[in-house]
Amino acid sequence: MKGGREGMEDMEDREGRADYRSYLDRIVVDEDLHSRIMSRIAQSSEVREAEWAAEQTAQAQRDEWAVEQATRIAQQSDKPRAAGVP
């Protein structure tokens, strides 16, 4: 550093910038961290798949109920009306 700290007056100083770059260049994802990232992604994708499956089941149940309701209404309307009932 030229003149000690004077040389890093701000980031415009080439050496200050080089210090910042060289410090950050050493910060890398190691294998442990990479594994943690991948496992979190896998977990989240399992959760998403489970949510999707639950939503599909719920939708199927809603559809089934709607069909049952429609069938019941159709059957009721097919029944002959009692006498006197408008």
Add this chain to the structure above:
Amino acid sequence: MELGLIEDFVRKHESRLYRTAVAIMGNRADAEDIVQDAFIKVLEKRPGFESPEHEIAWLIRVTVNLCRSRLRSKWWKTTEPLLDSYPARSESEQQLMETILSLPAKYRIVLHLFYYEGYSTREIAEVTDQKESTVRSLLTRARQKLGALLKEEAP
């Protein structure tokens, strides 16, 4: 996306995103959570990228936004100081990093994107959803603050 492709994608970008998150959050625990969340967001949204630069800019944008919201939430971890996790190799590096880390996050974001990622003020404005004039003024103030703090520390 198939697992092998996801792994390649993660390997390609993880260090860059982690570095960005570390530079903004100032600690590795929060940075780790943020990188994981950033990748999960990409996989959920699966955006179509126009170019490799677009892909990187999109990922950095997500990372910066996640950092900002974590900083706003006040439950960020801030466990081990960054310089304990990643010690400096020289006195000048130590002083510079201590000073940068003492600046508010809004300055650290523009400093990092400008000096490390090499983005122009226009590109930083796009990535951070700010006006270019705001970015320019943040950068000027960040440099002034940095200069003043370093002068203050000088013997």
